[in-house]
Amino acid sequence: MTVNLKRSSPGGAQEPGRRSMLGLLTGAGLAGSGLLGVISNLVFIKPRATYGQPQRFTIGKPDDFPTGSRVALQAQKICVVREGDKLAAVSTVCTHLGCTVGLSETGFACPCHGSRFDHDGVVTGGPAPKPLPWYKVTLAPNGEIEVDKDTEVPSGSYLSL
Amino acid sequence: MSADTRNRSGLAGALRDLPRNVWNSIFRNPVPSNDVERSATTFTNFFLHIHPVKVHPNSLRPIYTMGLGLISFFLFLILVLTGIALMFYYVPATSQAYDRMLDLRGSVAFGTILRNMHRWAAHGMVAVVFLHMCRVFFTGAYKKPREFNWVLGVVLFLVTLLLSFTGYLLPWDQLAFWAITVGAAIAGYAPVVGKEIQFLLMGGNAVGQEALLRFYVLHVAVLPAVMTVLVAVHFWRIRKDGGLSRPPEAEIKPDLEVTRPPAVLDPKRTYGLQGLVRGPLTRVGDLPDNELYSWPHLFRAELFVLVVTVSVILLLSLAFNAPLEEPVNALHPPNPAKAPWYFLGLQEMVSYSAFWGGIGVPGIFVLLLLLTPYLDRNPKGVGKWFAKERLLANTVFLTFVVVNVIFVIIGTFFRGPNWAFVTPW
Numbered sequence: 001m002t003v004n005l006k007r008s009s010p011g012g013a014q015e016p017g018r019r020s021m022l023g024l025l026t027g028a029g030l031a032g033s034g035l036l037g038v039i040s041n042l043v044f045i046k047p048r049a050t051y052g053q054p055q056r057f058t059i060g061k062p063d064d065f066p067t068g069s070r071v072a073l074q075a076q077k078i079c080v081v082r083e084g085d086k087l088a089a090v091s092t093v094c095t096h097l098g099c100t101v102g103l104s105e106t107g108f109a110c111p112c113h114g115s116r117f118d119h120d121g122v123v124t125g126g127p128a129p130k131p132l133p134w135y136k137v138t139l140a141p142n143g144e145i146e147v148d149k150d151t152e153v154p155s156g157s158y159l160s161l
Numbered sequence: 162m163s164a165d166t167r168n169r170s171g172l173a174g175a176l177r178d179l180p181r182n183v184w185n186s187i188f189r190n191p192v193p194s195n196d197v198e199r200s201a202t203t204f205t206n207f208f209l210h211i212h213p214v215k216v217h218p219n220s221l222r223p224i225y226t227m228g229l230g231l232i233s234f235f236l237f238l239i240l241v242l243t244g245i246a247l248m249f250y251y252v253p254a255t256s257q258a259y260d261r262m263l264d265l266r267g268s269v270a271f272g273t274i275l276r277n278m279h280r281w282a283a284h285g286m287v288a289v290v291f292l293h294m295c296r297v298f299f300t301g302a303y304k305k306p307r308e309f310n311w312v313l314g315v316v317l318f319l320v321t322l323l324l325s326f327t328g329y330l331l332p333w334d335q336l337a338f339w340a341i342t343v344g345a346a347i348a349g350y351a352p353v354v355g356k357e358i359q360f361l362l363m364g365g366n367a368v369g370q371e372a373l374l375r376f377y378v379l380h381v382a383v384l385p386a387v388m389t390v391l392v393a394v395h396f397w398r399i400r401k402d403g404g405l406s407r408p409p410e411a412e413i414k415p416d417l418e419v420t421r422p423p424a425v426l427d428p429k430r431t432y433g434l435q436g437l438v439r440g441p442l443t444r445v446g447d448l449p450d451n452e453l454y455s456w457p458h459l460f461r462a463e464l465f466v467l468v469v470t471v472s473v474i475l476l477l478s479l480a481f482n483a484p485l486e487e488p489v490n491a492l493h494p495p496n497p498a499k500a501p502w503y504f505l506g507l508q509e510m511v512s513y514s515a516f517w518g519g520i521g522v523p524g525i526f527v528l529l530l531l532l533t534p535y536l537d538r539n540p541k542g543v544g545k546w547f548a549k550e551r552l553l554a555n556t557v558f559l560t561f562v563v564v565n566v567i568f569v570i571i572g573t574f575f576r577g578p579n580w581a582f583v584t585p586w
């Protein structure tokens with residue numbers, strides 16, 4: 001049996017330029033295809049449409065929320081706050097790890113790890129790192145209140161009716 | 162060596178020889194009765210050939226490995242088999258999943274025992290893989306040349322956790338729903354890509370149908386495939402790294418021409434290709450060889466571990482039912498919402514700081530684990546439990562293990578409603 005024990009240099013003896021060029025192109029082609037593969041898989045796995053609860057929805061007329069009331073809408077995971085002529089929507093998703101907070105005397109309380117928030121959603125205790133976000137509220141032409149959970153507004157910004 | 166192959170003549174003869182000929186076409190060797198047959202059987206049987214023909218007695222000492230790697234593998238086998246059976250009745254839809262759990266309990270033959278076995282083997286696998294990692298550490302078995310197999314092991318441990326985590330959601334009960342809500346939110350704390358990962362994992366903004374489908378696909382297809390490939394490489398590396406680690410004094414010293422480099426091969430001789438790669442394997446003279454034949458020593462031990470593992474899981478499954486809580490109510494988290502037990506240490510840390518507890522500290526731990534064999538370059542103390550030469554390394558690792566266990570115990574038993582401290586008695 002004859003066995004070649006010499007280490008072949010990447011370019012080879014003859015035509016070194018051409019060989020290493022081909023090797024380089026092959027490598028670049030494979031790496032490029034690999035990268036494209038990874039990117040297209042990431043694009044594929046990211047849903048374009050989300051199902052379930054929409055991010056923009058209407059919640060009824062202003063009259064449904066008497067002044068001074070705080071109404072938690074469970075499916076939409078918001079709390080509608082009405083004070084006089086002003087109305088706002090505060091998230092009821094705990095900023096710690098996403099449990100649904102309940103209404104309490106002093107604001108909001110999370111059952112999962114005990115975070116507490118005041119009426120404006122500012123953290124007053126527990127591990128939650130951020131205040132509860134407020135969402136943009138507008139009045140649709142037909143007089144219904146529309147909430148847009150994709151747009152956060154600074155806390156304390158009410159919609160004047 | 163080969164069995165009697167003289168055939169009778171004619172059709173009648175062919176029929177009478179049929180059983181023997183079929184048998185001999187499947188099994189190339191008779192049941193071994195001498196050393197050559199023992200070697201031949203190990204070499205030529207597909208399921209046995211991943212084993213060496215002979216093993217070092219140290220590898221067979223029960224207290225050395227405690228069989229923990231093997232038990233991990235057998236638990237994985239149980240999980241694959243019972244998991245495939247469960248797939249015949251499970252539907253990954255939010256409207257059906259929970260009812261299917263009730264069906265398994267009520268109307269599917271052997272449904273309860275299958276589900277119990279799958280659940281207890283899953284819990285067991287997390288624990289046993291962790292113990293196996295501890296065994297490898299405390300015996301210094303990750304040292305050169307086994308560094309990379311340790312790294313593979315760390316990845317295997319992570320895949321085991323991911324398999325458990327994705328399976329946890331599938332019953333679609335309160336426990337599952339809130340554990341995954343909390344778990345996915347922890348991923349959301351990763352810097353830069355956290356929110357993106359959380360969104361990809363859940364396939365939306367909250368845990369719902371998309372999340373259930375994604376977790377199902379990961380749990381029954383993607384992760385088991387990854388696990389299978391990695392386990393295969395893990396096993397292959399054990400062989401190529403020279404079998405299991407053992408104390409240096411137990412090493413056979415091949416003072417003959419076993420590892421001469423290829424360059425000085427004698428040009429007038431003929432070598433096999435394997436000999437060129439690993440050095441000619443001819444051993445001449447009196448080599449101290451106290452190794453034992455795998456058949457029957459190793460195979461008997463493996464069979465014993467298999468029988469014990471399956472029996473324990475069966476007995477547990479007959480005695481205890483896998484839990485099933487109320488169906489999902491996305492509006493009312495249970496109080497407290499707890500992750501699976503092996504993540505409760507994590508959740509305990511998360512209750513102090515979501516970033517550091519959920520991402521920072523665990524990330525550093527995993528990185529340290531991956532780098533362990535490259536950081537600890539002290540070559541001494543391989544092949545012995547708690548070797549004196551490894552006092553520092555073992556103390557550091559033991560501290561890490563004990564702290565983890567304490568956090569898990571606090572999270573499991575000492576946390577009540579609102580994650581307030583409670584005493585279990």
Ligand code: HEM
Pocket residue numbers: 226227228229230231232233234237290291293294297302303307310311312313314315317318321392395399404405406407
């Ligand atoms: C799915 C999980 C795993 C399976 C099925 C598995 C299986 C095995 C088996 C059967 C062995 C033979 C020796 C024994 O039984 O102890 C072994 C050895 C080994 N495992 Fe694992 N293992 C797993 C995870 C891990 C983990 C998490 C680590 C470490 C981070 C690891 C590192 C090693 C090393 C370094 C060896 C060689 C030990 C020696 O030479 O003494 N494995 N594994």
Ligand code: FES
Pocket residue numbers: 094095096097098099110111112113114115126127128
């Ligand atoms: S999720 Fe609300 S405190 Fe942890």
